[in-house]
Amino acid sequence: MQGLHLTADLYQCRCDAAWLTDAAHLGAWCVQAVQAAGLQPVNQLFHTFPATPRGPGGVTATVLLAESHLCVHTWPEERAVTLDVYVCNFGADHSAKARVLMDALVDRFAPEWTEQRSLDRGDAA
Numbered sequence: 001m002q003g004l005h006l007t008a009d010l011y012q013c014r015c016d017a018a019w020l021t022d023a024a025h026l027g028a029w030c031v032q033a034v035q036a037a038g039l040q041p042v043n044q045l046f047h048t049f050p051a052t053p054r055g056p057g058g059v060t061a062t063v064l065l066a067e068s069h070l071c072v073h074t075w076p077e078e079r080a081v082t083l084d085v086y087v088c089n090f091g092a093d094h095s096a097k098a099r100v101l102m103d104a105l106v107d108r109f110a111p112e113w114t115e116q117r118s119l120d121r122g123d124a125a
Contacts, residue, residue: 010111020076
């Protein structure tokens with residue numbers, strides 16, 4: 001097994017608030033972004049959390065990929081987002097597609113700053 005795991009923590013996102021609070025809206029866009037990157041969605045789950053005294057509830061959006069997964073978690077009260085894109089490279093190298101998807105996700109939320117990480121997983125042999 002071999003794969004690429006990309007993560008990003010986004011801070012002070014300047015996107016429209018609906019991207020942080022509307023699970024159906026965000027989820028539909030995530031599926032389109034996955035397809036535009038050349039990856040294959042096979043299932044999805046989108047959930048909006050209830051509001052708290054600190055503000056509206058955030059969203060968890062998960063898209064199961066034939067290649068592995070995409071997860072998005074939002075914190076609207078902090079205008080923050082975490083992203084997780086993992087692709088397996090067993091049958092083919094999907095690393096470039098994962099990077100295209102991550103770039104599209106970061107652009108969608110328009111953060112003031114990000115912390116991004118990349119981890120090569122598994123044995124290359």
